[in-house]
Amino acid sequence: MAYLTAPEDLGDLFPNEPSYRADQLREWLYRTPVMSTDDMTNLPTAIRESVDLWPFEVEIEQSADGGRTRKWLFRAPDGAAIEAVLMGYSKRATLCISSQAGCALACTFCATGQFGFERHLEPGEIVAQVAYAQAFMRQIGMPGVPSRVTNVVFMGMGEPLANYDRVRESIRRMIEVMGMSARSITVSTVGMVPGIRRLADEPWPVYLAVSLHAADDELRTSLVPINKRYPIADLEAAAWEYFEKKGRRISIEWTMMDGVNDTFDQADKLAAIAKRLRAHVNLIALNPTPLSDERAPTRLHIQEFADLLKRKGANVTIRDTRGRDIDAACGQLRVLSGKSRRDS
Numbered sequence: 001m002a003y004l005t006a007p008e009d010l011g012d013l014f015p016n017e018p019s020y021r022a023d024q025l026r027e028w029l030y031r032t033p034v035m036s037t038d039d040m041t042n043l044p045t046a047i048r049e050s051v052d053l054w055p056f057e058v059e060i061e062q063s064a065d066g067g068r069t070r071k072w073l074f075r076a077p078d079g080a081a082i083e084a085v086l087m088g089y090s091k092r093a094t095l096c097i098s099s100q101a102g103c104a105l106a107c108t109f110c111a112t113g114q115f116g117f118e119r120h121l122e123p124g125e126i127v128a129q130v131a132y133a134q135a136f137m138r139q140i141g142m143p144g145v146p147s148r149v150t151n152v153v154f155m156g157m158g159e160p161l162a163n164y165d166r167v168r169e170s171i172r173r174m175i176e177v178m179g180m181s182a183r184s185i186t187v188s189t190v191g192m193v194p195g196i197r198r199l200a201d202e203p204w205p206v207y208l209a210v211s212l213h214a215a216d217d218e219l220r221t222s223l224v225p226i227n228k229r230y231p232i233a234d235l236e237a238a239a240w241e242y243f244e245k246k247g248r249r250i251s252i253e254w255t256m257m258d259g260v261n262d263t264f265d266q267a268d269k270l271a272a273i274a275k276r277l278r279a280h281v282n283l284i285a286l287n288p289t290p291l292s293d294e295r296a297p298t299r300l301h302i303q304e305f306a307d308l309l310k311r312k313g314a315n316v317t318i319r320d321t322r323g324r325d326i327d328a329a330c331g332q333l334r335v336l337s338g339k340s341r342r343d344s
């Protein structure tokens, strides 16, 4: 579980060895990750055997989309489920990671929210998801995809800004130790206003995605309960502050639900918010979840909604949905495995 030790403290793992051994291990963990300590060729066997690498086991690994989508359900020793999904494209490989096991925010349409909160993930558990995917890309890879993780998005399980300090430390390790650029990292939030403000004061210009889903407070509170505490006007002010301080375009995530937030009235209001924030809107077709009856609109209707936003002057993309046949979306893995810490 070497990833649970801060990279600067790795020497503590073998106090009787010269310090360059810790430097070598740090290289393997963060710069050129490998699936197994057997692959750490410049370390003596005794050291390799003494290092317990991953802070979790791989419980489920599945592949879809011609091998260009890969999902993992990792299981920590205490039973906590950690899921990550890697999506490969011709010029990039985007890894979607989890920041918490479960989530306390209870957005009605989100599978993770429906199953409640288990615990925060440690910085090492967050960064190990990235290292694992990095090792996978270096040593196994995907057909026609660059052989490294190029982008990381905090869009797996959990609310990253509700686990601020640990997420911050994981980002620090990705940037300062792994050598990733801040521009390759996106923090996606349900709208934790204080967290957005803190993130704006950090030294790294990571991208911010705001999961908006509704453009008036009444509808948004019914979908995203935390909106009661941080209503849209406050969220918009914090997002604008982030944009101004960081110079990074905000993205607005909008999960499309048939008959709920796909009306022309919502499009109108959404376009106004997006234009004020100079944000980019990502439309995502709802992935159905066990405890909600909501459905995605038709493909045609999503296109009409997007066209309307464009006509109103907003920037918009319809996000492709990867890995549907393997339940790779949003908290679905744990549902599939049928276990959570509480009932295991």
Ligand code: SAH
Binding pocket: 109, 110, 111, 154, 155, 156, 157, 158, 159, 160, 188, 189, 190, 191, 209, 210, 211, 253, 254, 255, 284, 285, 286, 287, 288, 289, 329, 330
């Ligand atoms: N808590 C953070 C990050 C995790 S959710 C956030 O809310 O942004 C990542 C994204 O997936 C969010 O935009 C979320 O709204 C979206 N999402 C959640 N459940 C979904 C579902 N069933 N179908 C489609 N998108 C979903």
